[in-house]
Amino acid sequence: MSKLLAMLTTFAVPLTDAPSVLEPANDWSVEHSDGRCLLSRSFGTGADRIVFGLGLYPVTGADQIVLIEPAREAKSIKPTEARLVLNPGRDRETVYGVAVPREEGGSITKFAVPVALTDGVRGGERVVIRTEGRRYDLPLSDMGAAFAAAERCQNDLMRKWGLDPDLATAVVTPAEPVGSPASWLSANDYPRDAQIREPTRKVVARAEIDAQGAVTNCAVVQSSGAEALDQVTCEVVVRNRVRFRPARNAAGEAVPSIWIQGFCWLRWPDSLCIP
Structure with a gap:
């Protein structure tokens, strides 16, 4: 019999270890992806390089955090979780997602997240991610310009759907x-x-x-x-x-x-x- 998944939950948990900082490797970019606007940026270099992103819908806001790890091989699709801390010592969440192998190598993990968490990213200075023994400390900068670009993308999506962007504003x-x-x-x-x-x-x-x-x-x-x-x-x-x-x-x-x-x-x- 078919079963239906209808809910994901989040829990607050502490994160005490201090990971090394990965500096931004490029500017924030925005692109359409699966009917969303994906706001993303690379951090670190070489084997330490990762991509951190947010998937955003018009009006509804962000519902997804994307973590791409080119050097981390994934052999199969599997459930996973991450502990996220915004501005360490403040907002903490455990989020759940699925890791998927990438055709070009490495893995991409998509975590379902509450809107409140991404609102914190917009105004945050750092985000710390800990997942399956790996830890990333990512400085957040230029967030005002990044979210302005994401808003333009969301407005473009609204027009593509035949809707007035003023509906969202x-x-x-x-x-x-x-x-x-x-x-x-x-x-x-x-x-x-x-x-x-x-x-x-x-x-x-x-x-x-x-x-x-x-x-x-x-x-x-x-x-x-x-x-x-x-x-x-x-x-x-x-x-x-x-x-x-x-x-x-x-x-x-x-x-x-x-x-x-x-x-x-x-x-x-x-x-x-x-x-």
Whole structure:
């Protein structure tokens, strides 16, 4: 029977070891990746070189931290976790993700993260990452210019989707789903005629929400590669089961907005969902 993954959790944990500092090797860059804007920068040189990045959606904000380790070989896809510290001694989080081998060598790990953590990156001076015995201390600089570039990318995505970027700038408090994500999905939703052999398929859906909190439209931002799963995600789950508290502007007035969410369809319980 198909199982569905609907939630990731975060926990606060201490990090006491002091890793060596990896200095920036280039400027921040922004590119479109999987329907997101990926803000990234290289740190360190030679065998110590890594790439640290944030995956951001318009309005919804960042939902992903990306860590590329060219010198760290990954033989298979596997779950992993990292302890992150912003401005050591302050904000700490444990985040969970999946490490995947890269065709060009090394590994890429994608961690699901809460928006509050990436807000801290925007105004932070350092981020420390500890994962499976490896530790990276990354100085954060030029963040104002970096996030300004990311905002331009997000506005371009909005236009690509046929939406007005002003829709995003008007929102101060994003739309918030009502109820538990576990109540949106059931194993019976998996299309019986979907001929899918892969253990996991992920759909990223974009909902347009009016000032009353109702879903007026749903579109697929990142396809699962299976039309039946894409259709069920939007037409059955998002349109019929998800309800929202509407977004609000600076005056506290309810305004239209968008909401972007990934849904993982798992064929068996031990399948992995890549954020």
